[in-house]
Amino acid sequence: MLESIWFVLWGVLWAVYFMLDGFDLGIGTLMPFLAKNETDKRLMYHSMGPYWNGNEVWLITAGGVTFAAFPATYAVMFSGLYSALMLILFALILRGVANEFRDKVDSPRWRGIWDACLFIGSFAPALLLGVAFANIFQGIPIDQAGVFQGNLFSLLNPYGLMGGVFFLLLFTVHGAVWLALKTEGDLHHRAATLAAKLWMALVVVAVAFLVCTWFYTRLYDNYLRNPFLFMVPIVVIPFLVVGALFMLRVYMARGHWWKTWFASSALIVGVTLFGVAGLYPNLLPSSLNPAYSMTIFNSASSPLTLKIMLGVALTLVPIIIVYQSWVYHFFKDKVRAADLAHEEGY
């Protein structure tokens, strides 16, 4: 039971991470395509300035919780996906430092370097997180001893790459929508137009991904086998995936940008939960032999640790949600070019 509760929390943490950091990564990826001048760039940086750092902590927490609750899975997953994970980490370093350093020196060359770092540091994690999760849904070649029998290139299989493109589209739509709600004038219109275009691509890839999931993964088998789990696709797919995808476009057309952003968030959460719930009780299925899979049962921490950590999580996570929500609310106003000069932030 404790293991299952932690499984749910684990899935939720990843979903929240993708939902929050997704828009920053999306904005960073779109920067070279959306920003026409220095002011646009500053507005884009500024639109995520107060948030990206707090958002990234959800990744640290998702990692930390994997370590605390399922240490053996943490060990196999992170060592197995070594190269992909290192690339994500280096990229996130560049992204973070770009945000902080870019405006500290008044030189176009200096800013150009950090703009490039922001793009790489946003694009690469968006793509690679998708590749990694698609591979987890599909199963990765781990042997009986939990040793990874593939390499970086074996992760770049068709389904893995499709997952990467899917995440990239999810995050860029999410980022374009965020930008549309945080800006006004020309940049707002360009972001809105791009969001609508990307949405069409997203629909195509989302459908293709859900269909391919049938062929490449055992997620649906798992759902069909387990009557309780069967509720997940029945609820999640129509409401959180199809419904959110649809409402996203509806709100967008009406210019309700906050609602659009919440629909986009629901979509990201829905996709993550759909995939993660389908794994249950696996955390990391083995593609070599299902018996080698890392499950919540063979990799969980002791009941004492799980209990203590549950107490910690149930106390602190609501508090975190309260103060992070306050921060989102506090900085909810649109960023304007006129404000940039006064700001101390970056």
Place this chain on the structure above:
Amino acid sequence: MDVLMLSRLQFAAATIFHFLFVPLTLGLSILIAIMETRYVRTGDEEYKNMAKFWGKIFLINFAIGVVTGITLEFQFGTNWSRYSTYVGDIFGSLLAIEATLAFFLESTFIAVWAFGWNKLSPRAHAVSIWLVAIASNLSALWILIANSWMQHPVGFTIRNGRAELTDFLAVVTQPFAWHTIVHTLSAAYILSGFFVMSICAYHLLRKQHITFFTKSFRMGLSLALIFSVVEIVQGHMHGAEVAKVQPVKLAAMESLWETTAAAPQYLFLIPDEANERNSVSIGGIPGALSMLAYHTPDATVKGLKDFPKEERPPVTLSFLSFRVMVALGFLFLLLTVVGWFKRNKLVESPGYLKIMLYAVPLPYLAAEAGWTLAEVGRQPWVVYGIMKTSDAVSPIASSQVLISLIAFIGIYSLLGAAAFYLIISHALKGPQVEAVAAS
């Protein structure tokens, strides 16, 4: 090189680099919080300007500290997967608590502080930097509890082929952890004080912004002086704790080969590791080592030869890092005591200011030496007495680690250079230029 050595090098490089930025975050956040509190209390704009000036430096430093901390957390999984599986039940939960309790708070409110100058009331703005200061120190506290568990594992049992938690309170309250916490935080505050004093000294030597930098200097001085005293008193107690729980580390850091009653402390000594002896040992104070370690002059101190050769840490490195750390600790006390007597005539003491200007690398060196002693002195164990470092490494290809190690060194060098450049150029510009830029 094999995967073990490469992984050790990578972890060492990542930790050493990370800890170049952490101590300043811990101490400077408190100083800025005090500056802003004074601004709120007195309404004196100069304190606000001080908070802004030091705050910019803080943000540059903080950014690197954060991003390099993330890679450390994940390296336990990528490079030390066997370690993670074996001790994750305890160690993993401490890291997860650190993230949820402290890191969230720190990362969220640093942004509120940085972006909230014009949006928040001065009081609320001061609260946000206090939250950052408290959260970053809390974060250090949990990480140090985790590290102390590796130094002196308690509250666990070996079950199901791994270490399982049996007593959470024992892990959190063990004296070794609290010694480490006080020791490391004091070092961070000393470093922050010296950092601030160094930049102040630069401007005071040029006789610019005299009140601004005199006030800042005195704040840095007070912090460094108080904690230099704490560090020496507590460092002695910390050493005695090491003697109790890690006798082989004590023997290595003192380069004591034979088990000796009434062991002397040598003023000058050169270890000869190959021949298991000291090639030079001059100025022995009889019984001093026994006195320091066990508080009685005739106590018996265990020598390295009493431990199997494969369970001894590298002696020369442990010995040297210990001596460097201790010598610098006393130097910091001397410099800050001198500073205390000169605190009202700083501008008239160019000699002292010059020393303080160039003294800034020393607390960094001392902090890194301290960590070198703590970590190298624990070898060959990753968790003292229960797991060897060689059993902890991931079963991965050494080529992968070689590539990531090169990438680490490359990226970190560039980041370090960029941060160094930004901090120096901002520090040397001084506050006046900033006011012009903002208007």
